[in-house]
Amino acid sequence: MKIRDWDRNLKVRLFGEALMNISFWMFFPFLAIYFADEFGKDKAGLLLVFSQIFSVIANLMGGYCADKFGRKRMMVLSAIGQGLSFLAFAAASSPWLDSPWIGFLSFSIAGIFGSLYWPASQAMVADVVKEKDRSHVFAIFYTSINIAVVIGPIIGAIFYAKHRFELLLITGMIGILLGLLLAKWTSETASLKTSADDSVDGKWYYFLLNQLKDYSLIAKDKTFLLFIVAGVLAGQTFMQLDLLIPVYMKDLVKDQTMFSFGNWSFRVGGEQAFGIVLAENGFLVALLTVSVTRWMNRWNERNVFIISSIVYAVAIILFSQTVWIWGIILAMAVFTFAELMGAGIQQNFVSKIAPEHMRGQYFAAASLRFTISRTIAPLTIPMTVWIGYNWTFIVLFLLALLSAAIYWLMFATYEKQAIHKES
Template sequence: MRIRDLHKNIKIRLLTDFFISLTQMAIFPFMAIYFSSHLGAALAGILLMMNVAVSIVAGLLSGYLSDHLGRKKIMVLAEVFQVVALFVMMIANSPLFMSVWLTYFMFLFSNVSSSITGPVVNAMIVDVSTEEERTYIYGIGYWLGNISIALGAALGGLLFEEHRFLLFSLFFLVSVATLIVILFFIEESLVLKPSPGTTKKLNGGGFLQNYGKVLKDRRFMLFTLATVFVMSLEFQLDKYIAVRLKEEFHAVIFNVDITGIKMFSIIMLINTIVIVLLTLQLSKWLGQFDKKKVLTIGIVIYSISFSVLSISNSFSIIVLTAFLFTVGELIYSPVKQTILAGMIDDNARASYMAVDSLSYNVAMLLGSFGLTLGALIPASGMAFVYLCLGLAGLFCYRLAITDETTSKEINVSS
């Protein structure tokens, strides 16, 4: 399988998603520091929580509208929001004018744009791909996404503090280019079937009925719960595990003093290198195996690795475990997305993807709770909790893949 064999929409979205992710990672992670320094930590925390809440609503609304109005219209609308937000943020951080509050509201606007885009893009990929292609597509997307995250974080670190005007100017131009590409090159992927009831459906009752149907889908909700459990492990890495290493870890390797903070940086470096070097090769190789077995192996490796990271203070063991948890993630993540794509209702793909996106917000909250829990129980207790989270996620995934109500197994093999 080659990239040139994929649908035009997918090739375009892989490219534009790379730059969108680059933009987000160069700006979003630094906004908490920016708002805290200008408005105080307490108010900044409230504003950022409001941002998450609005983004959740925007994502759900975009999924509903996309399934009724089409993918391209919603994508164009979201990118127009992004262009406007970045333009105003650029002006509000220019040498002639500075406004923290205007920056915040445009940051909120930008987040809404990203939340709108996510479910629609995921639904479009399913629209124009086959089951055989999806593991490969998600593997490439995962690879490009992680490269953009690393580059965006580096670019933001260099420019955000002292050169925000330049940073926002660059990404304003990127957003304009993305809008042009979507307008003139992306094809509508949803075949709409007009009916007399279409207009009637686009109201509050239709919205609630739409998501009520999604929430009643037992298999999908089990799958979503599994994603919450497993993804919550990832959000422990920069919270409990990072804090524990800072407090407990110290080593001298080849006369070099390695503190806990440096050890955490090494873990992240190993993660990035492994992803860049192995993602595409693993994605192609794993495509020939049964997806249920691949998912199981990946999650088991991933869960055990996080349990070890929560208790070990050995340099060599942590390095090995950092490699293993990355490999486990590379094994299960693209396959998970492929299984999800084959599970959702074809008539409500964007709505399903919007609910799936919520699982990441819930997992993030669990990640934050893990930091509090870690202050109350010993490291061995956290290791047990991590293992239970991983196994609970695997159990829910297996239940979701096997439909017990009909005693038929979903076709998840290649």
């Protein structure tokens, strides 16, 4: 399915969300540094955990709101709300006002609006795209995000340190522009789903309670429970990409020469170096996802899960042992390879172990890996104060190895269950 054949809703979204993602990634990777500098590392990590709790609740409610109020309405309100939040953040970082507390509150509210936007945007794709073409459409949106992860941090590495106010101002204006584009050029798609109204009967808290009750299935399926636990442990490693790693680089990676030709040299400090390696991550993901996934499909599934966690552990140790920019670039390449190893097999494994009549619930519960990881991962920032960088990296290294061990146990349990079913 070519882009020219897409529904107009999706064409508008692809353009508008690309602009929003690029502007967002111009400053987002550096926010952990900003909050750590303003509040101290111990307090910053706890505040980020606190802000994630509200985003988690909003994400749980996002599906309900998309069905109850419509895809278009939720996306328009969320985009404008996010834009206004970033404008408030910009005001709190302006030459006339310097208030990190207002900035943190604005960032938290923007995160809530972002969590409400996501389920509606996914539901809209399901509404207007035939099932056989959805994976292709989702892949294009995913690729556009990774292109933004390449472009945004490079721009941020150049301008963030001295122009945070301007970057936040641009992002806020683009968020509002996205909302206006969606309001004018898109149409409501929820009406195309004849059963949409059936899913929204009752009060919102009934929906939330029922969704939480669905998650109780993880306690009944030992294989799936181990999958969630291992995923949360592994997540403590890859979630550090925009938490511990930028703070570490800002503190310890000093100004150094990256390239030199004759009398000319290109020098980078910690923040600029982080922007470069983050762009490297996005570039490698966009370039290699398909080829690495095809390669991994030739491997034994159990080995891919286990080795991916081990490679994450190796990457973490590499990060902790160097402050040289090219050493960090190598560490990021290893880190990205671990990310790509698991990119194509996780969802497939869930579909394989889930009973057909409960597949939707299993996929919903599987997202707990990221929900829980995202909530507790910021604790690594205060850990650097309590136990230091070296021990914090060692803890992450051990958690990655523990996730590998649990993946091994998961497959042993899965094989036993398969044998039991056959007998």
